[in-house]
Amino acid sequence: MDDAxxxxxxxxxxxxxxxxxxxxxxxxxxxxxxxxxxxxxxxITDAIDVAERTFFRYFASKEDLALxxxxxxxxDFTDALAARPAGEAPLTTVRNAFRxxxxxxxxxxxxxxxxxxxxxVIRLIDSTPALLAASLRYxxxxxxxxxxxxxxxxxxxxxxxxxxxxxxxxxxxxxxxVHREWRTSGCGGVEDMLASFDAYADQLGPAIAGRWSTSG
Amino acid sequence: MDDAxxxxxxxxxxxxxxxxxxxxxxxxxxxxxxxxxxxxxxxITDAIDVAERTFFRYFASKEDLALxxxxxxxxDFTDALAARPAGEAPLTTVRNAFRxxxxxxxxxxxxxxxxxxxxxVIRLIDSTPALLAASLRYxxxxxxxxxxxxxxxxxxxxxxxxxxxxxxxxxxxxxxxVHREWRTSGCGGVEDMLASFDAYADQLGPAIAGRWSTSG
DNA sequence: TCAGCTTATGTCATAGCCTGACAGACAGCA
DNA sequence: TGCTGTCTGTCAGGCTATGACATAAGCTGA
Numbered sequence: 042m043d044d045a046x047x048x049x050x051x052x053x054x055x056x057x058x059x060x061x062x063x064x065x066x067x068x069x070x071x072x073x074x075x076x077x078x079x080x081x082x083x084x085i086t087d088a089i090d091v092a093e094r095t096f097f098r099y100f101a102s103k104e105d106l107a108l109x110x111x112x113x114x115x116x117d118f119t120d121a122l123a124a125r126p127a128g129e130a131p132l133t134t135v136r137n138a139f140r141x142x143x144x145x146x147x148x149x150x151x152x153x154x155x156x157x158x159x160x161x162v163i164r165l166i167d168s169t170p171a172l173l174a175a176s177l178r179y180x181x182x183x184x185x186x187x188x189x190x191x192x193x194x195x196x197x198x199x200x201x202x203x204x205x206x207x208x209x210x211x212x213x214x215x216x217x218x219v220h221r222e223w224r225t226s227g228c229g230g231v232e233d234m235l236a237s238f239d240a241y242a243d244q245l246g247p248a249i250a251g252r253w254s255t256s257g
Numbered sequence: 258m259d260d261a262x263x264x265x266x267x268x269x270x271x272x273x274x275x276x277x278x279x280x281x282x283x284x285x286x287x288x289x290x291x292x293x294x295x296x297x298x299x300x301i302t303d304a305i306d307v308a309e310r311t312f313f314r315y316f317a318s319k320e321d322l323a324l325x326x327x328x329x330x331x332x333d334f335t336d337a338l339a340a341r342p343a344g345e346a347p348l349t350t351v352r353n354a355f356r357x358x359x360x361x362x363x364x365x366x367x368x369x370x371x372x373x374x375x376x377x378v379i380r381l382i383d384s385t386p387a388l389l390a391a392s393l394r395y396x397x398x399x400x401x402x403x404x405x406x407x408x409x410x411x412x413x414x415x416x417x418x419x420x421x422x423x424x425x426x427x428x429x430x431x432x433x434x435v436h437r438e439w440r441t442s443g444c445g446g447v448e449d450m451l452a453s454f455d456a457y458a459d460q461l462g463p464a465i466a467g468r469w470s471t472s473g
Numbered sequence: 474t475c476a477g478c479t480t481a482t483g484t485c486a487t488a489g490c491c492t493g494a495c496a497g498a499c500a501g502c503a
Numbered sequence: 504t505g506c507t508g509t510c511t512g513t514c515a516g517g518c519t520a521t522g523a524c525a526t527a528a529g530c531t532g533a
Contacts, residue, residue, distance in 0.1 A: 170394065
């Protein structure tokens with residue numbers, strides 16, 4: 042995002058990155074003010090004076106641009122999962138990968154109107170059915186990969202042993218919950234998210250083991 | 258689907274239902290042979306000789322038609338959940354609602370080329386990214402409703418007590434797994450699905466309680 | 474049976490998303 | 504300078520979806 046950080050970059054590459062960043066920034070601005078569905082692609086490209094056709098040379102679709110950061114977040118999670126030390130217990134691994142991913146999000150993202158860019162994107166997604174659908178599909182696809190990673194780490198066959206699926210399902214539910222909390226009451230920071238995670242984990246056993254009631 | 262079953266139905270209503278059914282049948286045929294994305298709406302409407310515009314008076318979108326049965330399945334599940342007797346334990350309730358929904362699916366659906374129509378649809382969805390995304394979003398929306406139903410049954414506040422979310426997340430994972438199994442190795446019947454459900458439930462406690470490994 | 478209302482459909486026009494094909498501009502390199 | 508490969512603009516077109524208006528068909532009451 043900072044042009045000076047790649048001084049060795051060729052002029053051609055730099056211009057390309059500038060155009061891509063300009064597309065993202067302009068698009069997010071327009072999405073925020075006019076809404077995703079009421080922003081035409083040509084409005085984005087007109088604003089930075091490139092042809093509409095150019096947009097589709099950078100992004101496969103309008104959706105693709107809007108989900109740029111979400112995809113990165115998901116990929117980061119799977120990468121973090123795969124990179125955790127082998128001795129770690131699976132639940133701990135997921136928890137740590139989760140922590141790393143969100144610390145990264147909060148760390149290296151730059152601000153827009155005083156709030157991190159991914160927050161804008163999450164609100165946008167939650168308020169736009171088409172984007173919500175696409176991001177859920179990405180989570181779904183990513184779950185498959187995460188299950189493979191977990192299964193290989195623990196040397197189990199996911200077709201027989203359902204535990205990897207369970208863990209990832211819980212992770213998915215957690216991410217959804219975290220997004221929900223962000224949307225309504227703002228972002229409480231990494232520690233709040235981990236507290237949510239632990240609350241899930243703590244309630245998991247009792248939820249299934251005995252009778253499920255307010256007193257239990 | 259059988260015209261004789263509503264003898265009192267007005268001519269207008271009957272024609273409307275016939276057109277709707279013809280649209281669904283023709284569309285599924287074309288989707289199956291040509292693929293969803295390579296089937297244009299005008300091809301569907303040409304085949305039964307109505308205007309393209311008419312299609313969009315019956316269905317909000319091409320997607321809407323393809324997900325017709327999925328939406329019904331989801332709604333049936335939530336309805337079944339709400340209708341279960343109050344004394345039942347939550348996990349049992351979900352299990353029974355699950356059973357009811359799929360028994361209903363297998364019962365009253367009519368055959369296409371020797372297999373139930375919803376099987377065609379599920380394969381279609383799993384092989385079409387756009388449809389998968391849309392159906393996941395519908396599951397997501399439905400989860401919210403299911404959580405509300407469960408929470409009210411058990412008099413808990415879902416914002417504090419995460420257990421309703423956990424149960425529904427597990428249900429979601431199960432549905433995904435069942436669909437996966439259907440897609441690859443055909444449909445094994447209600448009992449197989451319940452066995453999957455129970456396998457999840459049985460592995461849930463041990464998965465979290467102790468160290469998660471092949472020996473545990 | 475006819476008039477009048479409602480509903481379903483057809484027709485036309487248009488916006489928006491997306492792709493393919495081709496040509497021109499430009500950076501990088503010999 | 505001239506060649507090469509990449510990026511971009513332009514044009515044409517297909518597909519999904521919606522709005523506006525007109526027409527036809529079904530229904531209802533006198």
